[in-house]
Amino acid sequence: MMMSVGTDAQAGDMKLAVTTSFHNSGLAEVLLPEIEADTGITLHLLVVGTGQALRLGAAGDVDAVLVHARAAEDSFIAKGHGTHRREIMYNDFVLIGPASDPAKLSAASTATEALISIATTQSSFVSRGDDSGTHKKELSLWNAANVTPEGDWYKSVGAGMGAALNTASGMGAYVMSDRASWLNFGNKGGLALLFAGDPVLFNQYAYLPVNPANHPHVKADLAAQLETWLTSDRARILINGYQLSGEQLFTFNAAAAQQD
Amino acid sequence: MVSALFPLQAIGATVRRKDKTLIGPVDLALGAEGITIVVGPNGAGKTSLLKMLHGIVRLSDGQVTWACTTPEAQARQAFVFQTPVMLRRSVLENLTYPLRLAGMPKAQAIAQAKDWATRIGMAEATSRSALVLSGGERQKLALARALIRAPDVLFLDEPCASLDGRAMREIEALLVQANQEGTRIIMSTHDMGQARRLATEVVFILQGRIHEFGPAKEFFASPDTAETSAFLKGDIVD
Numbered sequence: 479m480m481m482s483v484g485t486d487a488q489a490g491d492m493k494l495a496v497t498t499s500f501h502n503s504g505l506a507e508v509l510l511p512e513i514e515a516d517t518g519i520t521l522h523l524l525v526v527g528t529g530q531a532l533r534l535g536a537a538g539d540v541d542a543v544l545v546h547a548r549a550a551e552d553s554f555i556a557k558g559h560g561t562h563r564r565e566i567m568y569n570d571f572v573l574i575g576p577a578s579d580p581a582k583l584s585a586a587s588t589a590t591e592a593l594i595s596i597a598t599t600q601s602s603f604v605s606r607g608d609d610s611g612t613h614k615k616e617l618s619l620w621n622a623a624n625v626t627p628e629g630d631w632y633k634s635v636g637a638g639m640g641a642a643l644n645t646a647s648g649m650g651a652y653v654m655s656d657r658a659s660w661l662n663f664g665n666k667g668g669l670a671l672l673f674a675g676d677p678v679l680f681n682q683y684a685y686l687p688v689n690p691a692n693h694p695h696v697k698a699d700l701a702a703q704l705e706t707w708l709t710s711d712r713a714r715i716l717i718n719g720y721q722l723s724g725e726q727l728f729t730f731n732a733a734a735a736q737q738d
Numbered sequence: 739m740v741s742a743l744f745p746l747q748a749i750g751a752t753v754r755r756k757d758k759t760l761i762g763p764v765d766l767a768l769g770a771e772g773i774t775i776v777v778g779p780n781g782a783g784k785t786s787l788l789k790m791l792h793g794i795v796r797l798s799d800g801q802v803t804w805a806c807t808t809p810e811a812q813a814r815q816a817f818v819f820q821t822p823v824m825l826r827r828s829v830l831e832n833l834t835y836p837l838r839l840a841g842m843p844k845a846q847a848i849a850q851a852k853d854w855a856t857r858i859g860m861a862e863a864t865s866r867s868a869l870v871l872s873g874g875e876r877q878k879l880a881l882a883r884a885l886i887r888a889p890d891v892l893f894l895d896e897p898c899a900s901l902d903g904r905a906m907r908e909i910e911a912l913l914v915q916a917n918q919e920g921t922r923i924i925m926s927t928h929d930m931g932q933a934r935r936l937a938t939e940v941v942f943i944l945q946g947r948i949h950e951f952g953p954a955k956e957f958f959a960s961p962d963t964a965e966t967s968a969f970l971k972g973d974i975v976d
Contacts (some may be wrong), residue, residue, distance in 0.1 A: 574948060576796055578796065580792075581794075582813075593823065597823040598822075598823055599794055599817060600817075600819050607796070623825075625822075625823060625826065629821055
């Protein structure tokens with residue numbers, strides 16, 4: 479049964495720091511009007527990287543954050559900057575490469591296998607190299623694969639996802655991308671999606687309300703109300719139903735609120 | 739059977755990046771036997787030719803074909819790079835990895851890996867991290883890792899560059915043995931002595947094109963062109 483969340487049509491304004499990948503996916507444009515209609519909350523998004531989003535939260539510049547970097551989130555809570563962490567949804571990273579797939583990623587059964595195949599065949603790989611969440615994730619995967627990515631085959635471009643995909647397209651190289659950026663990418667050329675689905679590639683988004691004990695001005699009541707909406711059946715339907723080029727981008731996985 | 743893969747043919751095969759032609763157009767046909775050595779000045783396109791034939795660079799024009807389907811051929815090849823990537827694991831785990839990936843039971847994979855560690859003179863080093871090996875040890879390990887699944891075709895890009903005489907001798911012995919056991923070898927080198935020792939046929943690359951190709955004895959004894967003669971004499975040719 480769908481939970482009723484439309485309780486307060488005059489709730490007010492609230493600031494939420496979100497990551498660029500979430501914003502660029504287009505999901506925000508779907509959710510924000512529905513949140514306002516259901517709760518009366520007008521959300522003002524501050525679109526930044528995960529690290530900056532958490533810094534905004536720690537400084538009390540926003541009322542809550544929606545980010546995807548588990549270790550940093552845990553640290554944020556441990557330091558008392560946020561009241562708690564609530565998982566909302568995940569999307570995934572995918573491995574893209576030349577359709578001819580010389581490293582045979584499509585035959586790999588894990589992301590680790592796929593990356594080792596790229597490294598041992600020294601097939602060209604384009605890395606964002608920009609210290610973004612996606613770049614950090616890529617480095618963590620290389621680390622898990624016990625490979626130090628270096629050499630002529632590993633091109634670090636120090637640029638955003640679109641530029642990295644463009645470089646890979648021009649070179650016929652492999653690249654890791656979030657699925658939304660790949661689907662939105664218009665210059666696919668000879669590239670194809672070659673590997674996806676390993677749970678290590680999942681990208682968990684969590685909602686962290688800023689601690690009002692540190693910053694009395696934060697709108698904790700609205701943050702709680704937004705959390706209720708983000709974890710509701712209404713949100714589940716909208717998040718799971720959001721598609722790009724016929725593909726679902728996010729999977730809702732918010733657990734029900736614990737009953738005291 | 740190696741013969742099921744050959745001839746390997748390149749027809750007008752060209753690799754361009756931006757406005758620069760790295761290699762090609764290349765027209766070449768290789769048979770199922772022997773050791774093909776690719777030689778040429780620095781920057782002539784030796785590495786690009788090997789990668790093109792192995793299928794790890796995208797062709798801008800032309801085609802490279804095998805007697806069987808390309809995926810079938812690629813599954814039966816291996817490539818040893820000048821600077822191989824080692825997994826941050828032990829010597830033994832670097833050797834078992836390709837076997838485990840192919841589905842071999844763990845005990846069998848370990849036994850085979852130990853056998854190969856012995857063959858490359860590293861039986862006492864199986865538990866050492868691959869990252870602390872010397873250049874020669876790394877190259878031997880990379881070669882063993884490539885040969886452990888008994889590929890029908892082995893590409894090698896300057897596998898002995900900057901190695902000392904002993905390591906070079908050991909690697910050459912492994913290559914000769916692999917070839918005698920049925921692995922077709924296609925390899926680049928800048929070392930004319932090594933080319934003379936190993937080659938049954940030679941491809942001479944100049945400015946991204948195949949300048950001369952033929953049996954090793956004829957290539958070294960009576961080169962067809964003045965450029966080849968000059969190159970063999972040690973003159974600067976580009």
